[in-house]
Amino acid sequence: MDSSKAEITLDFPPFLRVYKDGRVERLLGTDIVPPSINPETGTGVSSKDVIIVPETGVSARIYLPKITDPLQKLPLLVYFHGGGFCIETSSSPTYHNYLNSLVAEANVVAVSVDYRRAPEHPVPTAYEDSWAALQWVASHSNEDGPEAWLRNHANFDRVFLAGDSAGANIAHNMALRATEVGLCGGVKLLGIVLVHPYFWGDDRIDSEAKEPKGLAEKLWLYVCPSAADINDPRINPVAVGAPKLSGLGCRRVLVCVAEKDGLRDRGWLYHDAVAQSGWDGVVEIMEAQGENHVFHLFNPTCENAVNLMKRFASFINHA
Template sequence: MNSEMHSSSDEDEVFFDLRPLFRIYKDGRIDRLSGNDIVPPSIDSQTGVSSKDVVIVPETGVGARLFLPKIKNSGEKLPLLVYIHGGGFCVETPFSSAYHHYVSSLVAEAKVVAVSINYRRAPENPLPIAYDDSWAVLQWIASHSNRNGTESWLNQHADFRRVFMVGDSAGANIVHNVALRAVETPLNDGVQIVGLGMVHPYFHGEEPLGPEATDEEKRENVDIMWLVACPSTSGCDDPRVNPATCPNLARLPCKRVLVFLAGLDLVRDGGEFYYETLKKSGWNGELDLMDVEGEFHIFHLSNPNSQKALAMKARLVSFLNQDCQELPQHLLRSSL
């Protein structure tokens, strides 16, 4: 967080105020108001999950936090979770308490290896930089598929036939766009993206579904958020944010997509728009939805021990293990 105190004249120059997340000034400065704490990597005494940090692109500092569950069989190969954090493209990191503890809990409960990507953030690093950084990390991950990469945890324990990408909010948007790059530039042989988990995903459009279309203040916030993150954009019909204009949507290179919605979410309409558009696109994978009533955006991070947050995590854990055991039919589509 920028700790400087701003004068009243600075306050007059505010371009976009999205407290409690961030505040951006007309000269490009940003006050990051959340996600600034750093949890060091460790071995969790309760779950046995180990974590460590790696720098993957030294020139830019792009890297990741890796997580490994407690291993009983040294030769065991586990599903690989690639997690991309949210925060409006502007705040949070894999090292903040919210994301460290959440990803660690997924690793413990789903028994997966995880790579939580540390991409460069807007507005200093506008899109497509976050897409490029995340793609670079995904390629680095794929370079381990022959078991001779630079990271021993991936060489020894990752099952590259069971790769899942999960992101929340802006992170879900990044997940979608990075996965689509694999259509034009396939990953190494043996690397298979099985599923995408889209948690309260950030998408938009000129004619979105739901009340956003008539709520001018809500729509303006969503519009500006995209402009701040991607000043070079062509607008709300940019295919990176509007799935209806995405030319390769029907070719999304995975077997399954699970979308999570929350009833009181600011960007719920965009998430529903994504679900409905993918459903109609001709993509032939399995598309599932979990809709949680009466909850706000990323409530599972702010209140992770609530009944609904735990139910949501259980659904995601099941999703990450679908190739190990199939889900019962009654879990394929649900709402809370």
């Protein structure tokens, strides 16, 4: 056996390992489950997979809650999964189960985007794929487009973006781009929900001052090799030269952080920066005491996870 095939050249636990022969081993987020009606929970949520860009394979899983009034149009949520831009998919059990529960709780139509991942497809591929998916969703706004669930049941006056970790980072960047470029049919975003957003920067803030160069920085420079440094505005939205936060293309923002999460202080910094930017909107923040990064995905029935989901659903339905 060629010893080089087993030689690890890069190691990013708990995400992935890269071997000398170029092989990538993902350590998490490799399981998948099919779309379905969810009889186990009694929610009545249905889901199906759709191809958005056949040339690249970009796809999404669409969720539809139990329909009691076929004439009613429901809020529309476009969701971007987390995983450091390199693991997880829209069809992983973690995200499938979470979206099922969220769609039932909030009574929304949801589109969970399956963007291509690094390192095979380095950032900015995830952003380009997510933008293509968002434009595809918006193309249904005038009751056009190929997907009947969106044409018949989505309210394009109540469109939200959301994500966790790297997915929250994507949601932020898509909200900025929606202002810069515009969405199909003139669709406007009503709000974004950023759960434990993956933001970072070269300057150390608050509790970060005690930490050495860590995973957040190393991972970004690996998944985005074109970035000059960790102050790239896509990962550091408050960096010098970053797009002005006053240009966020929505009216409301909810930032969710966790007390023990290493990204907590970045979430607070983002909240404060948006509030002070002159942006004409309302920004809220929710902190889960005693919890770590994306705890709600791994312990969805704990009190803090239940409270987070209820706040998420309330934000969508009362915006």
